[in-house]
Amino acid sequence: MTEIRFSGFGGQGIIRCGLITGKALSLFDNKYATMTQSFGPEARGSACSSQLVVSEDRVLYPYITDPEILVSMSQEAYEKYEQELRDDGILIIDRDLVKLKPPGGKIKTYSIPSTRFAEELGNRITANLVMLGFFTAVTQIVSSEAMKKALPGLVPGRFLDLNIKAFDKGYKYGKKILNEEKKNSKK
Amino acid sequence: MKDFEMKEEDRDEKNDPDDARHPDDVHPDDESHPMEELLRMDRIPHIWCPGCGIGTVVTSFVEALRKSEIDLDKTAVVSGIGCSGRVAGYIKLDSFHTTHGRAVPFATGLKLANPELKVVVFSGDGDIAGIGGNHLIHAARRNMDLMIICVNNFNYAMTGGQVAATTPTGANASTAPYGNFEYPFSLPYLAEASGATYVARWTALHLRRVTKSIQEAFGKRGFSFIEVITPCVTLYARRNRLGDGLNLLKYYYEKSEIQHGADTRTLDISYQGKLTVGKFVDKEKPTFLDCMNEHLARVLGDKYRFYGVSHD
Amino acid sequence: MKKVKADPKGVLTGAHYFDGDYALAEGALAAGCRFFAGYPITPSTETAERFSERIPYVGGVFIQMEDELGSIAALIGASWGGKKVMTVTSGPGFSLMMENIGLACMMETPLVIANVQRGGPSTGLPTLTGQQDMMQVKWGSHGDYEIIALSPDSPQECFDLTIEAFNLSEIYRVPAFVMTDECVGHMHEKVVIPPAEEIELVERKWYKGPKDKYLPYKPDNDMIPFMVKAGDGYRFHTTGLTHDERGYPVINAECQDVCVRHLVDKIKMNADKIIRIEENQTDTAEIVVISYGITSRVTTRAVHKAKKAGIKIGTIRLITIWPFPEKRIKELAKTIKAFIVPEINYGQVVLEVERCAKGQAPVIHVPHCGGWVHDPVDIFNAIKEASK
Numbered sequence: 012m013t014e015i016r017f018s019g020f021g022g023q024g025i026i027r028c029g030l031i032t033g034k035a036l037s038l039f040d041n042k043y044a045t046m047t048q049s050f051g052p053e054a055r056g057s058a059c060s061s062q063l064v065v066s067e068d069r070v071l072y073p074y075i076t077d078p079e080i081l082v083s084m085s086q087e088a089y090e091k092y093e094q095e096l097r098d099d100g101i102l103i104i105d106r107d108l109v110k111l112k113p114p115g116g117k118i119k120t121y122s123i124p125s126t127r128f129a130e131e132l133g134n135r136i137t138a139n140l141v142m143l144g145f146f147t148a149v150t151q152i153v154s155s156e157a158m159k160k161a162l163p164g165l166v167p168g169r170f171l172d173l174n175i176k177a178f179d180k181g182y183k184y185g186k187k188i189l190n191e192e193k194k195n196s197k198k
Numbered sequence: 199m200k201d202f203e204m205k206e207e208d209r210d211e212k213n214d215p216d217d218a219r220h221p222d223d224v225h226p227d228d229e230s231h232p233m234e235e236l237l238r239m240d241r242i243p244h245i246w247c248p249g250c251g252i253g254t255v256v257t258s259f260v261e262a263l264r265k266s267e268i269d270l271d272k273t274a275v276v277s278g279i280g281c282s283g284r285v286a287g288y289i290k291l292d293s294f295h296t297t298h299g300r301a302v303p304f305a306t307g308l309k310l311a312n313p314e315l316k317v318v319v320f321s322g323d324g325d326i327a328g329i330g331g332n333h334l335i336h337a338a339r340r341n342m343d344l345m346i347i348c349v350n351n352f353n354y355a356m357t358g359g360q361v362a363a364t365t366p367t368g369a370n371a372s373t374a375p376y377g378n379f380e381y382p383f384s385l386p387y388l389a390e391a392s393g394a395t396y397v398a399r400w401t402a403l404h405l406r407r408v409t410k411s412i413q414e415a416f417g418k419r420g421f422s423f424i425e426v427i428t429p430c431v432t433l434y435a436r437r438n439r440l441g442d443g444l445n446l447l448k449y450y451y452e453k454s455e456i457q458h459g460a461d462t463r464t465l466d467i468s469y470q471g472k473l474t475v476g477k478f479v480d481k482e483k484p485t486f487l488d489c490m491n492e493h494l495a496r497v498l499g500d501k502y503r504f505y506g507v508s509h510d
Numbered sequence: 511m512k513k514v515k516a517d518p519k520g521v522l523t524g525a526h527y528f529d530g531d532y533a534l535a536e537g538a539l540a541a542g543c544r545f546f547a548g549y550p551i552t553p554s555t556e557t558a559e560r561f562s563e564r565i566p567y568v569g570g571v572f573i574q575m576e577d578e579l580g581s582i583a584a585l586i587g588a589s590w591g592g593k594k595v596m597t598v599t600s601g602p603g604f605s606l607m608m609e610n611i612g613l614a615c616m617m618e619t620p621l622v623i624a625n626v627q628r629g630g631p632s633t634g635l636p637t638l639t640g641q642q643d644m645m646q647v648k649w650g651s652h653g654d655y656e657i658i659a660l661s662p663d664s665p666q667e668c669f670d671l672t673i674e675a676f677n678l679s680e681i682y683r684v685p686a687f688v689m690t691d692e693c694v695g696h697m698h699e700k701v702v703i704p705p706a707e708e709i710e711l712v713e714r715k716w717y718k719g720p721k722d723k724y725l726p727y728k729p730d731n732d733m734i735p736f737m738v739k740a741g742d743g744y745r746f747h748t749t750g751l752t753h754d755e756r757g758y759p760v761i762n763a764e765c766q767d768v769c770v771r772h773l774v775d776k777i778k779m780n781a782d783k784i785i786r787i788e789e790n791q792t793d794t795a796e797i798v799v800i801s802y803g804i805t806s807r808v809t810t811r812a813v814h815k816a817k818k819a820g821i822k823i824g825t826i827r828l829i830t831i832w833p834f835p836e837k838r839i840k841e842l843a844k845t846i847k848a849f850i851v852p853e854i855n856y857g858q859v860v861l862e863v864e865r866c867a868k869g870q871a872p873v874i875h876v877p878h879c880g881g882w883v884h885d886p887v888d889i890f891n892a893i894k895e896a897s898k
Contacts, residue, residue, distance in 0.1 A: 029698075030527065030698060033527055033698055033699075034527035034698075037525075037527055037699065037700035038525050038526075038527060038700060043699075043700075044699070044700075045697055045698070045699050046527075046697065046698035046699075047693075047696065047697050047698075048696065049637075050552065050553065050637040050692075050696060070699075070807075071807045071808065071810045071811045072807065072808055072811050072883070072886060073693060073697050073804065073807070073883065074882075074883070161527075238747065238758075240756075240758075241758060270745075271741065271742070271743035271745070272741050274740045274741070276587070286747070286749075287747060287749060287758070287759060290745050291745050292740040292741065292744070292745055292746060293745075293746075293747045293748075294587070294590065294740075294747075294748055294749075295747070295748070295749035295750060295751065295759075296583065296586070296587075296613060296750060297583070297609055297610055297613050297750055299579070300579060300580070300583035300610060300613075302580075303547075303575060303576075303579070303580035303581075303583035303584045303587070304583040304584065304586055304587035305587060306547075306573070306575075306580070306583075306584045306587065307545065307547060307583065307584030307585055307586065307587030307588035307589075307590075307591065307595070308587035308588065308590055308591045308740055309587075309591070310545065310571045310573065310584070310588060310591070311545050311571070311587065311588035311589070311590075311591025311592055311593040311595070312591035312592055312593075312739065312740060312741050314741060315591070315740055315741050332576050332577060332580070333576060333579075333580050333583075336575070336576040336580070486573075490571070494566045498566055498567070501566075501567055502566050502567070503519075503566065503567065503568065503569035504569075505569055505570060505571060
């Protein structure tokens with residue numbers, strides 16, 4: 012079982028991240044994935060998050076209790092959720108938006124300038140897809156094929172291509188980082 | 199009603215020999231009641247007090263049913279709770295006696311589920327404009343294709359004559375024992391402001407006028423509102439020492455002044471004052487279902503599934 | 511009972527990633543619901559949003575009413591107009607609907623209400639979960655009557671049980687309730703919608719006989735009267751007053767006796783046919799946990815742990831809450847050591863379990879006042895304590 016939290020600020024498409032990943036896993040990767048999110052005034056504006064519990068078997072307890080993966084696209088969200096991350100967890104951040112504190116435990120950190128990449132592609136609104144591509148590459152918890160299949164219906168039809176491009180950009184960047192990591196560890 | 203003198207203006211309308219009869223007056227020798235076919239005779243005698251005006255409004259309604267060329271199998275009556283709320287129980291059509299205040303939304307559901315129906319809400323002022331006031335204004339706002347016959351007797355009669363949203367300022371009621379100090383609703387004004395496309399007010403003695411208004415409303419699509427002022431002999435009249443039913447009925451009739459097309463802002467009813475009656479609003483406007491179909495067809499194109507009866 | 515296949519127009523066959531609220535709307539559409547009247551209220555609003563988005567393509571009406579009083583009244587009217595009808599709400603709106611739920615029972619009107627429960631009382635916790643209307647659904651309107659209430663534990667079951675609620679509602683001419691909660695309502699999971707021909711529906715028990723012989727409230731052999739709809743030419747009457755077989759008001763104790771017994775007995779006598787529970791290892795169990803909805807999933811985690819600890823444990827998941835499976839609980843009470851009842855309230859369904867256990871087995875409540883699901887540890891601790 013894997014527990015994942017996507018976090019950022021309202022308007023970044025954080026809930027979408029949970030939806031796309033959950034849909035990809037449950038419909039196309041043959042896993043069980045339960046997505047929950049915060050609602051109400053406390054869920055708007057500042058720190059916003061969606062949670063995913065992923066399992067080979069049916070998910071019983073629907074909420075995350077001990078997340079292994081934290082994706083943060085804002086400083087506030089990072090500071091709010093960072094302490095709950097498992098000691099051996101994975102932290103994924105937008106490097107231009109999150110200033111890291113000294114890392115604790117054996118937490119592995121991956122960073123990407125997702126918003127900048129999205130801007131380079133022509134629309135910063137796709138930053139969440141850049142981030143999802145990156146997340147897919149570095150965590151390997153979900154297949155990139157499944158993620159792309161999950162997009163129709165969850166991103167506006169006329170922006171589907173742009174979103175796939177954004178996903179690919181993040182995914183490639185993630186692969187590159189992983190390769191570098193491998194090379195470094197061989198050295 | 200032997201001493202009842204019809205006004206000149208109403209006499210003019212007496213061109214139909216079948217018109218304006220009171221069931222007890224006109225066919226004394228008939229074995230069968232002239233309204234039998236449209237009344238649940240197995241439920242007669244009704245519960246209304248002697249001298250109550252509701253029966254008179256029912257007479258006008260049944261007359262209108264007989265005269266209107268509508269399919270009576272496709273006509274339904276919905277009532278709420280109260281003296282007038284009992285009307286649904288006596289009319290031999292598909293008839294629904296619902297809960298207090300909810301006749302209008304019940305009728306809304308009925309109409310929308312089966313758009314070929316003509317749905318009439320027949321109930322009292324407390325039911326329609328008091329507890330059900332919110333539904334009234336919203337059904338009018340949507341121009342829901344319903345006819346509302348609102349019997350206004352100025353008080354809550356079924357429960358013993360309590361003050362109502364329609365009780366004229368100054369009148370006594372069991373819960374306003376020192377007189378009502380609130381402002382009452384002017385129902386035609388409320389109905390028009392909310393969006394009704396047909397608004398009329400009569401007194402119960404305007405038998406033919408009421409019948410005609412109901413007929414007109416049957417001929418229309420959209421939200422029609424017909425207020426009928428009736429005496430509540432047992433409670434409102436007695437508490438305010440206004441005499442017996444016939445006297446009060448006559449009094450209302452005589453105090454009434456027909457002003458078709460009157461500005462509905464001028465229709466306030468003061469205690470025992472002048473009653474402006476007439477047809478105030480009669481216009482056409484697409485109904486809720488017209489708007490829904492037209493709008494969704496425009497936005498969604500061929501994918502939209504038209505709903506209801508086509509009026510093209 | 512006439513069974514028919516679902517109309518493909520309303521069935522969105524395939525695998526979807528839906529939240530429970532959406533699944534309720536899709537269940538309704540698949541069940542042939544073509545009239546929805548509702549009023550926005552968190553956390554149920556998404557169902558209304560989904561229905562309003564889908565119905566123009568299916569053919570039917572969505573109307574957002576002025577309040578929940580109007581919604582339920584419109585529903586009853588529309589059901590008598592011949593449509594399958596549904597609304598969805600949560601605590602405060604549910605409270606507003608109570609009077610006309612009684613009218614629907616009295617008029618024996620098929621309709622479905624989903625309640626996506628949130629923490630109460632009053633405005634309580636609009637955005638957070640609760641299972642606190644479980645008694646209200648049974649007892650909330652005045653007078654004696656029976657209803658049917660189901661409790662889904664997932665978006666998939668929101669879909670499945672909405673269809674079942676429609677079927678039960680049509681069979682027994684009674685309001686049927688889908689009592690879900692914020693957690694399930696807002697949780698996204700895989701929802702598989704089968705092809706229309708695999709969805710079995712029940713057609714309303716329409717009267718087809720001669721018009722002058724029709725009695726709207728004369729019970730048939732199965733206790734359920736035949737129904738007609740407005741506009742069919744029967745010129746029938748129905749009322750919220752105590753009534754006879756003709757549907758005419760009769761205000762006396764004798765008619766009241768017949769009327770009330772009928773409303774109650776038609777469900778009670780058919781309870782075995784209505785009730786669905788899911789039992790797991792109750793035959794060998796010393797401890798039986800009874801739970802429903804989302805709590806049954808959380809419970810399963812605690813139960814796994816208890817099994818590992820060597821405790822002889824079984825579970826009952828209530829899919830039908832009302833009518834209550836009292837026979838089975840009574841039987842079990844004779845053989846087991848204790849019942850554990852976790853639920854997201856301060857003591858509701860547990861009272862019913864206590865009533866059935868009649869002191870033959872202790873009943874231990876694991877309350878949660880709402881806002882979140884139980885910590886499985888709390889349920890485990892209760893199990894451990896009871897097993898000692």
